[in-house]
Amino acid sequence: MDYVFIITFAVTLVLFSLFERVKKFIYLISLQGVLLFGIALVNLLHIYTLELVFILLETIVVKSVVIPLFLMKMMKHNQLKRVHEVHVPVFYSIVITTFLILGSFLLSSYVNIPKLHTRIFAIGFASLLFGIYFIIIHKNIFSHLIGYLIIENGIFLFSVGIGSQMPVLVGLAILLDILIGILIIGIFVNKVKDRFNSIDIAMLSQLKD
Amino acid sequence: MLVYFFILALLCSLSIFFVKRKEVTNILLVLFLIGQTALSYYAYISIDQTDSLFFKFEPIGILFSWVLNLLSYTSVYYSRIYLKQHSNSVRQESIYYGLLILLIAAMTGAYFAENMAILWVCIEATTLFVAGLIYHDRSKIAIEAAWKYLFITSIGVAIAFIGILFLSIVSGESNFTGFNFGNIVLLAKEIDPLVIKIAFVLVLTGFSAKMGVFPLYSAAIDAHTVAPPPVSAFISTTLMNVGFLGIFRVYQIVAQTDAIGWANNVLMLAGILSVFLATIQLLRIKHFKRMFAFSSLEHMGIVCIGIAVGGIGYYAAILHLVFHSLVKAGMFYQIARVNNTFNSYWIKDSGNYMKISPVDSLLVILSLVLITAIPPSGLFVTEFLVFKAMFLNDNIYLAILALFLLTIILFVITRKILHLLFAPQPDDYSVKPSVDSNISLIPVLILFALSVYLVIFPPPVISELIYSAIGLLK
Numbered sequence: 169m170d171y172v173f174i175i176t177f178a179v180t181l182v183l184f185s186l187f188e189r190v191k192k193f194i195y196l197i198s199l200q201g202v203l204l205f206g207i208a209l210v211n212l213l214h215i216y217t218l219e220l221v222f223i224l225l226e227t228i229v230v231k232s233v234v235i236p237l238f239l240m241k242m243m244k245h246n247q248l249k250r251v252h253e254v255h256v257p258v259f260y261s262i263v264i265t266t267f268l269i270l271g272s273f274l275l276s277s278y279v280n281i282p283k284l285h286t287r288i289f290a291i292g293f294a295s296l297l298f299g300i301y302f303i304i305i306h307k308n309i310f311s312h313l314i315g316y317l318i319i320e321n322g323i324f325l326f327s328v329g330i331g332s333q334m335p336v337l338v339g340l341a342i343l344l345d346i347l348i349g350i351l352i353i354g355i356f357v358n359k360v361k362d363r364f365n366s367i368d369i370a371m372l373s374q375l376k377d
Numbered sequence: 378m379l380v381y382f383f384i385l386a387l388l389c390s391l392s393i394f395f396v397k398r399k400e401v402t403n404i405l406l407v408l409f410l411i412g413q414t415a416l417s418y419y420a421y422i423s424i425d426q427t428d429s430l431f432f433k434f435e436p437i438g439i440l441f442s443w444v445l446n447l448l449s450y451t452s453v454y455y456s457r458i459y460l461k462q463h464s465n466s467v468r469q470e471s472i473y474y475g476l477l478i479l480l481i482a483a484m485t486g487a488y489f490a491e492n493m494a495i496l497w498v499c500i501e502a503t504t505l506f507v508a509g510l511i512y513h514d515r516s517k518i519a520i521e522a523a524w525k526y527l528f529i530t531s532i533g534v535a536i537a538f539i540g541i542l543f544l545s546i547v548s549g550e551s552n553f554t555g556f557n558f559g560n561i562v563l564l565a566k567e568i569d570p571l572v573i574k575i576a577f578v579l580v581l582t583g584f585s586a587k588m589g590v591f592p593l594y595s596a597a598i599d600a601h602t603v604a605p606p607p608v609s610a611f612i613s614t615t616l617m618n619v620g621f622l623g624i625f626r627v628y629q630i631v632a633q634t635d636a637i638g639w640a641n642n643v644l645m646l647a648g649i650l651s652v653f654l655a656t657i658q659l660l661r662i663k664h665f666k667r668m669f670a671f672s673s674l675e676h677m678g679i680v681c682i683g684i685a686v687g688g689i690g691y692y693a694a695i696l697h698l699v700f701h702s703l704v705k706a707g708m709f710y711q712i713a714r715v716n717n718t719f720n721s722y723w724i725k726d727s728g729n730y731m732k733i734s735p736v737d738s739l740l741v742i743l744s745l746v747l748i749t750a751i752p753p754s755g756l757f758v759t760e761f762l763v764f765k766a767m768f769l770n771d772n773i774y775l776a777i778l779a780l781f782l783l784t785i786i787l788f789v790i791t792r793k794i795l796h797l798l799f800a801p802q803p804d805d806y807s808v809k810p811s812v813d814s815n816i817s818l819i820p821v822l823i824l825f826a827l828s829v830y831l832v833i834f835p836p837p838v839i840s841e842l843i844y845s846a847i848g849l850l851k
Contacts, residue, residue, distance in 0.1 A: 279571075281571070281572055283546060300532075303532075309524065312528060316531065316532065316535075319535055320535065323535060323539055323542070326539055327542050330543065330545065330546055331546075332542050332545035334494055334545070335556075337430075338431070338494045338495060338498075338556070341494075341495065341498045342494060342498055342538075345498050345501045345502060345505075349505055349527075349531055352505055352508065352509075353527055353528065356512075356520065356523060356527060359512075360520055363517050363520055364520075372520075372521040372524060372525065373521075375518060375521055375525070375599045375602060375603070377658065377662060377663055377664070
């Protein structure tokens with residue numbers, strides 16, 4: 169069952185490098201939230217009600233509803249429609265993304281750690297690498313925030329793949345931290361737009377020796 | 378006890394933020410600082426005891442919390458001076474103090490965190506609060522610095538979280554103590570060496586943004602340039618101690634396994650590269666605060682080297698952090714006064730400070746002596762111990778390289794400071810009535826005096842704390 173979710177997740181990564189519309193990025197982030205819920209649910213060893221509620225809160229409520237709504241609001245505030253400026257042509261991006269995914273699956277077959285869900289670990293690793301790649305090729309800071317979210321989703325997959333089970337209280341603290349972090353990053357994106365009239369990273373180059 | 382402290386911090390911060398009245402702010406700041414002192418004392422009398430489920434009063438945390446406590450008083454004092462001179466809006470002030478209190482509380486939490494995930498949570502929280510404080514000026518350059526700090530550090534800390542997740546492979550169980558540091562140390566021998574190597578590299582990379590060493594040092598450097606000096610003093614000292622603690626915890630776990638030699642090599646590389654990059658950057662430095670920031674990079678590099686060589690190096694590295702905190706914080710407070718004279722942190726805008734303000738100049742000379750590790754500076758003793766350990770451990774060539782780099786750094790910093798003191802007066806400088814009273818020199822003087830006193834007459838309690846902190850290392 170989790171094959172379906174993992175492959176769909178890989179497809180969303182490829183789509184990220186294909187799309188140019190900001191709105192579609194946000195839909196993809198929302199979709200990834202739902203997929204994370206599916207992956208976590210299938211791989212949960214013993215489902216206690218409390219943990220189920222927590223995972224539901226983390227993935228569905230936060231990752232696929234609250235954050236995308238916040239991103240939508242930011243998109244309207246900053247009047248973003250398309251991301252034109254990409255360093256790498258789309259075609260090469262798709263090829264590179266495919267190789268990132270293939271590479272992480274190949275690499276994960278060499279990693280021999282007990283208790284590790286290799287497939288989930290591999291897709292998490294691919295998501296992490298792709299998030300960093302996404303940040304590098306984009307020139308505006310809204311896309312950098314999207315890249316950060318992709319990295320966070322990759323880390324969530326890691327934690328499922330490793331089978332780490334933190335106490336719910338700790339998990340809640342981590343979730344709160346990440347959520348506030350994303351909100352503050354988003355607020356700073358708005359501030360940059362208000363002061364510089366642009367969210368191009370080239371604007372942020374005054375600080376140097 | 379710590380839970381009550383966090384509630385106190387939250388209440389103080391929220392009421393400062395919402396009430397927005399100066400008298401209330403003053404009272405609550407004093408209340409919070411007293412609470413923090415009480416906590417530091419309580420931590421010492423209940424040493425090695427678990428507190429509030431996820432926390433434990435460990436020796437190294439206690440030592441750092443004392444430093445933090447001392448610097449909190451001075452930072453709050455200089456913040457008051459700074460805000461009086463620079464900002465008029467009460468709203469901005471209350472946000473500043475609210476965030477400052479939360480930052481101090483988050484750093485305290487990080488010092489005492491026993492659960493590795495909670496340690497991560499506290500470190501991530503410091504990032505968020507510091508970003509708000511860097512943005513205090515509301516200028517374009519402040520937005521840029523805050524954005525860079527927030528974004529780079531968030532990604533770094535996210536990478537460190539993966540490292541911490543790898544450690545959770547061993548603890549496994551979903552109970553409250555499973556992921557505690559003490560528990561992982563006990564189980565460390567069972568961890569696959571590959572897993573522990575991956576974890577160490579990821580944690581070192583991630584928390585290097587906090588500690589300000591190679592590879593992710595750049596975020597902290599930019600933050601220093603813009604942040605108000607009392608906040609810079611925190612970023613450069615206690616916050617770097619937080620980053621160090623994050624790395625040191627995982628290092629202690631690595632030290633239980635065979636991967637220790639490998640980890641030492643990684644740390645040595647990070648340390649030498651930090652000193653090297655600091656040297657390169659200092660050669661073309663034009664800005665006083667950036668100069669101090671790169672000097673912090675150099676000192677953190679020395680700390681990494683000290684940990685990597687081991688033996689007496691462990692002791693020297695932790696003591697180095699303490700002395701560096703005292704001296705560097707004093708320097709940042711002092712540079713705020715220089716800025717009041719010249720209205721600029723650029724080196725080219727300064728000069729003839731010896732004539733303009735002789736008393737301050739003497740303090741600047743003292744800070745130069747202390748930060749470049751010339752005796753009687755405490756940093757001299759710790760650096761001497763680090764290099765002694767390097768020579769004893771057959772790292773002679775690296776030691777010579779590091780000493781060569783340190784000589785260049787000594788030359789550059791001395792030259793820039795002498796420019797400030799004796800260069801011809803800048804053309805556009807007009808004599809203004811001094812805004813600072815000489816009373817505000819006293820806390821800086823106390824910090825400097827302490828860094829000398831502690832090395833000449835070391836109180837046994839500090840040595841005891843450091844020795845029990847490095848007790849887990851062979």
